[in-house]
Amino acid sequence: MSPEEVRSRGWKELDIILVTGDAYVDHSSFGTAIIGRVLEDAGFRVGIIAQPRWDSPEDFRKLGKPRLFFSVSAGNTDSMVSNLTPGLKPREKDAYSPGGKTGLRPNRATIIYSNRIKEAFPEVPIVLGGIEASLRRFVHYDYLSDKVRQSILADAPADLVVYGMGELQIVEIARRLQAGESIRDVKDIPGTVWKMEVKAWKELKERGKKTEKEQKEQDVPEQKYGKTTAETAEFLGEYVEIPSFSDVSQDRVAFAEAFRKYFMEQNPVTGKGVVQPHPKTVIVQNRPMRLLTDAEMDHVYELPFTGEAHPSYTESIPALEMVKFSLTTHRGCFGGCAFCAITQHQGRTIASRSIDSVLREAKKLTEKPDFKGIINGVGGPSANMYGMECKTWEKKGACLDKSCLYPRICPALDTSHKKLLELLRRLRELPGVKQVFTGYGVRYDLALEDEEYLEELCAHHISGQLRIAPEHFSKRVTNAMCKPGREVYEKFAEKFTTLNRKCGKRQYVVNYLMSGHPGCTLEDMIEMAEYVRDHGGYTEQVQDFTPTPMTVSTCMYYTGLDPFTGKKIYVARNKKEKVMQRALMHYRSPANYELVYEALEKAGRLDLVGNAHKCLIRRKKG
Structure with a gap:
């Protein structure tokens, strides 16, 4: 984080600099820490600029010019959510800042940071990532301004967006730039979004309309774009064009149509790329990146995280205190709640770590001097989807025409908590572990499917209160949310008692x-x-x-x-x-x-x- 730390490693320059709106915490619950450790593991020299001042480019120069690129994230949450309440009033506390202080990140942090970087180092590539960029990759409704805004890549002076969980993408980008490839040519990595000139997109579509005979007669590479006519047709077949910014910003029906179309392509097995024209550029989303394998998940979470805030901070980071002695077991959520963006960021299928990997991390927790014997969280976006799978996921991913849990649990889904129960039992047996709590994040409709799990949860893993999210008790509203109705909640509450x-x-x-x-x-x-x-x-x-x-x-x-x-x-x-x-x-x-x-x-x-x-x-x- 400082020039002195760079020199202490014997480095003359950095390969990649990560800029984040959060304080720097070297814990696997923080996206910047994961990306930094993954890049380091791949052999790159990484620096981090955390919560820079944004009124000038000076803070963005403090680590020098990176050899490959800057990567920019607003932090673990969208900057609007970090800074403002649902009533759009300033929050009184920022959990991702030292001492919970507010005012250390701007609204629209990703765009503002990118502008300052471009002022400081105009020629250095900029790659956007994190949840703010990931979820603003298409035209979107912006609650702060009450307007429809362009893709963040059309507003920020950046080259690429990495969407979803970005380990595989960011390492591939780094390796290709390391090999001498220009950032302008990095256009085929799944899980990324890039920009095409409006004229180029129109010409590609015209070439794609040619007849089969014309394709054979003109099947030579077009000089400017390097694609033969046949290759152009193949390229267009791999992408879905959705209504443009001009259409969706003026027509709410077109906005809903665009949303439905790109929502249906977020499946890493069957999804196509998505193209959305803007007035001055064309936004091209490549198909989603595949999930990490179990072995890759294990490797990522066993990288040498310290689990601590950077030593330069003199005040604690509230967000770290909440997760310091917790364990991430899986990613993804097949709950499909309408108000949740996890489907669009982590995906609907579950990627789980092995039991042995989680136990090794737990053992390291027990060795920390401030560990008091309590693991206060075990899970992912949900607490009890660990190890679950559906027989269709491997061949076609999550179904596009129905939900796994709404309006009822799909019979094809394996709802056994057997693997989770084994993990919890083995965690309880670890020397130094007194309690393993799961006080939040339990999907209660799933828990009802496995009474053994629910009984063990009550007996061993709750500290007086279990926080669950029925969200509402009106059937009309729970239907709109794609949540189970109150009859399921009542059944759970009775069984819990x-x-x-x-x-x-x-x-x-x-x-x-x-x-x-x-x-x-x-x-x-x-x-x-x-x-x-x-x-x-x-x-x-x-x-x-x-x-x-x-x-x-x-x-x-x-x-x-x-x-x-x-x-x-x-x-x-x-x-x-x-x-x-x-x-x-x-x-x-x-x-x-x-x-x-x-x-x-x-x-x-x-x-x-x-x-x-x-x-x-x-x-x-x-």
Whole structure:
């Protein structure tokens, strides 16, 4: 991170410099750390510029000019999410900054960092990565500006975007530039996005329209693009063109169509490339990169991470404290929740580490001087999809026409928790390990499929509370979310209570709930409030839906349409209604009385105001 550290390694220059909006933490839960260690493992000299000042190019010059390229990431989260609440107010804390300080990264960090790099080193290639770039790779709705924005690659002065989990892509890019290839010629790596000139795309399409006879007669390389007519036709057959920026920024139906088309191509086995024309460039996404194999996953997570923040920091990094003694077991999620972007970033199929690899990492945790015997998390995007697979994944990837878990669990999916149970048991047996907790991230509909797992979870792996995410109790809303309905939740809650009683423990479920999701009306929120009133579970764990790029829910929020059926869906866009929806979940709070009353009045439900048992709020005297 400093010129002194570069010199201490005996290096005169760096090959690659990673720029990130997060503090630098050398832990495998942090994307920059993984990419840095993977590149180092491949033989490259890597530097990191963390949370640079962005008002001038000076901070971007401090490690000198990299020999190959800069790689830029906003950090572990989109910078808008890091900086702003769902109400677009500045957050009071940034978990990825020293001491939780705010203001250490700009909004649209990826674009701003790229501009400063281009000022400092105009000729050095720039590769974008991380979740901000990955999920803004096509035209997208931007909640901060309430506008449709171009692909981030059209807005930033960069050469490539690495989308998804980028280990394989970034090493291939580095090796090809190391071999002397120009960044302008690196256009065929899966899991990357590049730019084509508008004129070139139009000419390619014209060449692709030629008849078979014309192709044979003119089957010589075209001088400018190096493709024969037949090769051009083959190239066009490997890509799907979706509605352009001009189309989708003016037509919400076209926006939904573009979303549906690129969503259907995010399968690493069957997916094609995607082309989206913009006014001044054409964005070309290559087909998705394959998943890491189990052996590759093991290798990545066993690289020599220190598990610590860089020693230059004098204050702790809150995000590290949350994950320092946790273990990542797998990537991907086949849950398919409409509001979640994991499908578009990590994929719907599961890539798992071996049990032995996880145990080796756990053993290293036990050797840390500040380890107190508690592993506080075991899992991935979900806690209990480890080792699960479907017999169709190897040949065709995840199905495009149906979900694995909604509206019901697919019978082709192997929902056995056997491998996870073996891992948890072996972790508990490790010398120095007192407790192995899984207090969050459990997909409860899956857990119901394996009572042995659920019983063992209750007996050994919960510290008083299990946090789960039913999100809502209105069928209309859970359908829009692609989540199981409340009957599944009730079945789980009953089984959870029974099993805790059996093992002699008093443990509780804490629900995560959501307001303001597309499809959710005031009536739906009142239904949820009544359900909570009647069944308990009043919680402060309520979040207002935040539209983030590339999720199905964000597409619905902007267009008012289900992108897969074309059917209209209700969206609460009015700020006052969104506030009222959230207030209904905190109906007991005196601060929310006026909002709750107004919401009940607007919905024609003043029968819920008064002193009767069923009432949500009391009627004020006078």
